[in-house]
């Protein structure tokens with residue numbers, strides 16, 4: 498059984514790939530730039546753009562020649578911030594192409610393999626921004642809401658085939674994507690929150706490590722979660738008050 502992880506080149510996806518490898522699960526690590534996982538024992542690095550259906554289908558064919566994909570983790574994502582009134586068409590299209598359509602491409606290609614086998618697990622790393630409005634992040638939040646609801650709906654379609662589909666919704670997590678949002682004060686402003694931006698802080702008082710998110714992914718992918726599907730697990734230190 499192979500775990501296919503998209504967006505595995507850095508950040509959360511890399512932590513997920515390393516966590517599976519540490520458990521002895523062979524990992525196919527796919528990314529536009531997979532350098533961060535090259536040459537790790539148990540991990541095979543693949544170059545893919547999840548926005549391109551043909552590339553994704555070819556990747557799944559290639560990985561399946563080495564063994565069955567038992568787990569798909571959709572982690573690839575992009576964040577392009579900006580007020581809606583100033584937001585460019587290209588930024589909207591690119592955001593949806595990766596965050597929503599990319600999840601569809603990978604899930605469809607892998608589900609086609611899993612259905613005849615009557616087994617498999619899909620976990621999509623979405624965002625807590627899918628559940629609460631975020632100023633300056635409308636496109637991102639909408640794309641993540643699409644990914645979340647797609648994954649849950651897929652879980653309903655595939656339940657009869659013994660395939661579980663779940664979502665992990667991270668809050669602020671220490672990765673290159675997150676650090677691009679920090680000011681000179683580092684993560685302090687993110688942890689404190691910003692009432693003027695209608696943004697609550699993080700009650701647990703810390704930014705997540707990528708491994709915190711990987712732990713939730715590995716649990717949902719494991720047999721210990723065998724009765725859990727269509728679930729949306731927030732790993733955000735309480736930032737969204739689970740609203």
Ligand SMILES: NC(=O)c1ccc[n+]([C@@H]2O[C@H](COP(=O)([O-])OP(=O)(O)OC[C@H]3O[C@@H](n4cnc5c(N)ncnc54)[C@H](O)[C@@H]3O)[C@@H](O)[C@H]2O)c1
Pocket residue numbers: 503504505506507508509510527528529530545546547548572573574575576595599622623624625666667668669670671672673674675
């Ligand atoms: N870091 C956070 O605070 C945070 C919070 C909530 C949700 N998330 C989500 O978690 C996921 C991982 O985020 P991260 O913080 O590790 O981000 P990151 O930017 O550090 O890493 C994202 C990875 O995805 C890859 N990628 C981007 N577009 C791709 C494409 N079209 N095809 C293949 N690979 C592609 C990048 O090359 C990169 O390696 C994303 O979906 C992100 O939206 C992150």
